[in-house]
Amino acid sequence: xxxxxxxxxxxxxxxxxxxxxxxxxxxxxxxxxxxxxxxxxxxxxxxxxxxxxxxxxxxxxxxxxxxxxxxxxxxxxxxxxxxxxxxxxxxxxxxxxxxxxxxxxxxxxxxxxxxxxxxxxxxxxxxxxxxxxxxxxxxxxxxxxxxxxxxxxxxxxxxxxxxxxxxxxxxxxxxxxxxxxxxxxxxxxxxxxxxxxxxxxxxxxxxxxxxxxxxxxxxxxxxxxxxxxxxxxxxxxxxxxxxxxxxxxxxxxxxxxxxxxxxxxxxxxxxxxxxxxxxxxxxxxxxxxxxxxxxxxxxxxxxxxxxxxxxxxxxxxxxxxxxxxxxxxxxxxxxxxxxxxxxxxxxxxxxxxxxxxx
Amino acid sequence: xxxxxxxxxxxxxxxxxxxxxxxxxxxxxxxxxxxxxxxxxxxxxxxxxxxxxxxxxxxxxxxxxxxxxxxxxxxxxxxxxxxxxxxxxxxxxxxxxxxxxxxxxxxxxxxxxxxxxxxxxxxxxxxxxxxxxxxxxxxxxxxxxxxxxxxxxxxxxxxxxxxxxxxxxxxxxxxxxxxxxxxxxxxxxxxxxxxxxxxxxxxxxxxxxxxxxxxxxxxxxxxxxxxxxxxxxxxxxxxxxxxxxxxxxxxxxxxxxxxxxxxxxxxxxxxxxxxxxxxxxxxxxxxxxx
Ligand SMILES: Cc1cc2nc3c(=O)[nH]c(=O)nc-3n(C[C@H](O)[C@H](O)[C@H](O)COP(=O)(O)OP(=O)(O)OC[C@H]3O[C@@H](n4cnc5c(N)ncnc54)[C@H](O)[C@@H]3O)c2cc1C
Ligand SMILES: Nc1ncnc2c1ncn2[C@@H]1O[C@H](COP(=O)(O)O)[C@@H](O)[C@H]1O
Numbered sequence: 001x002x003x004x005x006x007x008x009x010x011x012x013x014x015x016x017x018x019x020x021x022x023x024x025x026x027x028x029x030x031x032x033x034x035x036x037x038x039x040x041x042x043x044x045x046x047x048x049x050x051x052x053x054x055x056x057x058x059x060x061x062x063x064x065x066x067x068x069x070x071x072x073x074x075x076x077x078x079x080x081x082x083x084x085x086x087x088x089x090x091x092x093x094x095x096x097x098x099x100x101x102x103x104x105x106x107x108x109x110x111x112x113x114x115x116x117x118x119x120x121x122x123x124x125x126x127x128x129x130x131x132x133x134x135x136x137x138x139x140x141x142x143x144x145x146x147x148x149x150x151x152x153x154x155x156x157x158x159x160x161x162x163x164x165x166x167x168x169x170x171x172x173x174x175x176x177x178x179x180x181x182x183x184x185x186x187x188x189x190x191x192x193x194x195x196x197x198x199x200x201x202x203x204x205x206x207x208x209x210x211x212x213x214x215x216x217x218x219x220x221x222x223x224x225x226x227x228x229x230x231x232x233x234x235x236x237x238x239x240x241x242x243x244x245x246x247x248x249x250x251x252x253x254x255x256x257x258x259x260x261x262x263x264x265x266x267x268x269x270x271x272x273x274x275x276x277x278x279x280x281x282x283x284x285x286x287x288x289x290x291x292x293x294x295x296x297x298x299x300x301x302x303x304x305x306x307x308x309x310x311x312x313x314x315x316x317x318x319x320x321x322x323x324x325x326x327x328x329x330x331x332x333x334x335x336x337x338x339x340x341x342x343x344x345x346x347x348x349x350x351x352x353x354x355x356x357x358x
Numbered sequence: 359x360x361x362x363x364x365x366x367x368x369x370x371x372x373x374x375x376x377x378x379x380x381x382x383x384x385x386x387x388x389x390x391x392x393x394x395x396x397x398x399x400x401x402x403x404x405x406x407x408x409x410x411x412x413x414x415x416x417x418x419x420x421x422x423x424x425x426x427x428x429x430x431x432x433x434x435x436x437x438x439x440x441x442x443x444x445x446x447x448x449x450x451x452x453x454x455x456x457x458x459x460x461x462x463x464x465x466x467x468x469x470x471x472x473x474x475x476x477x478x479x480x481x482x483x484x485x486x487x488x489x490x491x492x493x494x495x496x497x498x499x500x501x502x503x504x505x506x507x508x509x510x511x512x513x514x515x516x517x518x519x520x521x522x523x524x525x526x527x528x529x530x531x532x533x534x535x536x537x538x539x540x541x542x543x544x545x546x547x548x549x550x551x552x553x554x555x556x557x558x559x560x561x562x563x564x565x566x567x568x569x570x571x572x573x574x575x576x577x578x579x580x581x582x583x584x585x586x587x588x589x590x591x592x593x594x595x596x597x598x599x600x601x602x603x604x605x606x607x608x609x610x611x612x613x614x615x616x617x618x619x620x621x622x623x624x625x626x627x628x629x630x631x632x633x634x635x636x637x638x639x640x641x642x643x644x645x646x647x648x
Binding site: 100124145172219308330332355356 | 369451453456482483484485486487488489490491492494495496500501502503504519523525526527528529530531532533544585586587588589590591592593594595597598601602603604605607609612616617619620622623627629630632633634637638
């Protein structure tokens with residue numbers, strides 16, 4: 001990886017699928033639910049999975065797991081509405097809450113029985129715990145935190161792209177002689193598809209044969225998070241973000257002021273968080289939140305790839321940077337080359353006047 | 359308690375530079391550190407040892423210079439260290455890495471059964487969070503990921519209780535030893551090594567294992583050959599088709615630039631105009647904000 005040149009294939013890769021591996025067909029998406037609530041990343045993946053399945057000419061299948069009950073039926077129907085052709089419904093009281101061992105066993109068995117060529121999961125705590133385990137029990141490849149998924153038309157391989165260490169490069173990873181090809185994707189990286197309530201599909205019920213007394217790990221308690229007062233960056237429609245270019249902690253106030261005038265959320269680059277200027281839960285990017293606002297204002301942010309992948313889906317990116325060659329200007333829509341300490345207050349006044357605020 | 363902590367030596371990310379012309383990562387001269395996430399695993403392990411007795415062994419798979427990271431871990435107070443190093447391990451993805459680490463832990467377990475294995479949540483270079491679950495599955499250990507707190511350890515009963523960060527809340531879990539824990543960041547603070555530990559670390563012998571001493575049974579499962587995933591392409595991001603529109607900025611009249619900017623945005627990106635309109639209407643209606 002360290003000596004790779006831009007845009008050059010690293011080495012000739014040949015897919016050689018033999019024997020049973022040729023039987024792996026179809027794209028699967030894990031419908032992740034915890035406490036009856038489906039994580040929206042599952043539907044985002046369903047939208048992406050639809051595109052991949054169409055390109056391959058195969059079925060898109062949802063995997064729905066949990067305690068038996070009407071909730072699983074509703075989840076199957078939602079999966080159809082978001083694009084699935086078929087759902088594997090794996091119901092057992094043992095699966096009521098997420099625990100690694102029974103979920104790993106049930107999903108591994110399901111894969112071995114029905115043999116998908118691609119399996120996608122959200123890069124959530126549940127998704128990563130499960131994906132890492134299932135990939136190991138299946139002895140197949142898994143690519144974490146992808147920002148782009150595509151099919152190689154030549155060999156039908158899944159091309160999983162993610163930022164790579166270093167700050168300005170992406171790499172595409174393929175799983176050669178193993179199936180399924182597995183990938184995790186973060187929340188908000190893929191667009192949310194439109195639900196089509198009239199769509200329906202086939203439900204396949206699978207009994208995972210799990211017995212509670214076989215499961216060693218027990219859940220003694222669950223304390224739901226208190227969401228009040230927490231920043232809601234992933235869904236914000238306007239975000240003002242500050243980076244290392246703000247120079248010092250006090251200057252972050254200019255970001256807060258502009259955000260307040262706009263009614264926007266406040267975000268930050270990792271460098272600003274490392275500097276201790278703002279709380280870590282405001283980080284935007286590969287290892288922070290992925291956002292898709294209408295308006296993203298980046299002040300003093302260079303535009304490293306790990307930041308970019310977390311915000312480039314914004315409809316309008318305004319970048320303020322005093323370096324005309326900053327990478328952020330390669331993908332921003334509007335560029336102000338200047339000192340953000342001067343630009344931010346002016347921008348605040350402009351918006352205040354427009355919105356009729358003080 | 360016999361505890362093993364897996365650590366990785368990584369380049370200090372704040373020093374990584376990319377060559378402006380060739381787009382290659384310049385690792386030369388980049389200082390190497392213990393993966394910052396692994397420090398939380400080391401500290402959690404040391405705390406359990408301090409309360410319940412036993413020893414903490416740190417292991418890493420990496421090139422010989424990774425011994426520096428192990429020595430640093432000894433200086434924090436870890437008892438023993440094993441460097442697992444062999445040319446055939448290079449080019450490993452997470453599946454192959456977890457195979458080597460699991461084999462080495464199994465080998466350690468033959469000397470004395472292992473009660474607990476710790477890993478960090480993820481590395482800052484690989485950044486996958488896959489190696490921990492991989493080791494647990496291979497050794498058939500109970501897996502506890504994203505652990506934010508070790509609540510109780512009962513050595514006699516062979517049980518452990520932890521708090522685990524789940525998606526919408528915190529799970530309180532109880533399981534049986536042996537188990538593997540991936541420790542969440544920010545859950546403790548790594549101690550300063552004591553002077554005796556630092557002296558010991560400087561002189562300590564670090565066991566070095568190759569494929570044979572690590573107990574690798576199947577050479578096809580390690581290194582590049584044992585890795586199902588391959589990197590097929592490394593590339594720079596593509597600029598947007600259109601260059602960003604430059605808004606001329608004159609520090610003498612800053613608001614002229616920002617006024618011009620807003621006018622352009624309103625004319626060209628209707629979605630922003632709509633969003634602002636909502637805030638105009640809502641203005642003064644006590645927007646929920648800090
Ligand atoms: C595995 C990994 C994961 C990562 N994940 C993330 C992530 O999720 N999110 C993230 O943001 N980063 C992430 N990073 C870090 C990322 O690579 C960059 O280091 C980081 O985004 C840089 O932040 P920055 O742009 O604020 O700082 P810098 O790179 O220091 O850039 C500061 C910018 O401000 C400009 N500037 C300086 N002074 C002024 C001024 N007075 N007025 C205007 N502009 C000024 C400079 O020209 C420069 O462009 C990750 C890195 C790694 C290795
Ligand atoms: N080469 C290695 N040697 C020892 N431990 C490792 C190695 N690679 C990863 N780990 C451990 O596995 C965790 C997760 O790594 P990763 O899956 O690469 O994000 C790290 O925090 C380490 O504790």
